[in-house]
Amino acid sequence: MVLLEPDPFLSELHKMYERNKERTVWVTMKRTNMKPRKARKPDPKRPYVCLIRANDGKRHISTTVTPTNYAKFSQSMLVIMKGAMADTLKKKEKPKTGK
Amino acid sequence: MYVEDFEAFYEQAVELYKARPIETRYTIKFRHKEGKVVLKVTDDRTCLKYKTDQQVDLRKIERITSIFFPLMACGDLPPEGAEAGQAGQQQAAAPARGAAQAPGSAKKPRRRG
16 A cells, blocks of 8 residues: 555556556545554544545555645546546437437 | 435435444445446445446536545535535535536525625
8 A cells, every 4th residue: 555645646546547447446535543554653633634545456545635635636536537437437318319 | 235316325425424434435436347436335334335337427426525525534514615615515405406516516606795
């Protein structure tokens, strides 16, 4: 698991979607105050953040967003996800015989 | 458990999260080959899923994702003024209408006069 800063995470996420046109990508979000592995000291005062993970079955990436920076991040992430999904999802079927 | 109706899924998902904010996770699974998206919200007791392959449902995905961001980052919906949370807040207040709204069209009504 690689914990990235929000911006590199977004570009990695984009690459992950690009790479996996034959496969599946999972993006998971949860609320947590867990410390990253590097800092193992327990810290109950550590604020809660939103952890976002992405996984394609081979590689995991993750990032955290705080109450101050989630707004921009969520917009960028949605743009990336929509970009990846828009082409493959079915378009709404229009009635064949127009009046 | 798959929920067919998005509005029901949306409401149940938010309820589930509010009941156990720390244990609940939200997953967006995208299978490119089949062009299929599965949204899953679970607290390891209850599992709610919503499946779609329709492009129009991207709006729904966007809507539920943009409510989970403020929920999970702040613990609750942020006070008014945060832009991304704003759309979610309004949509939460009017879920039926929110589904038809395009992203960004859910702007705060401006004061007039």
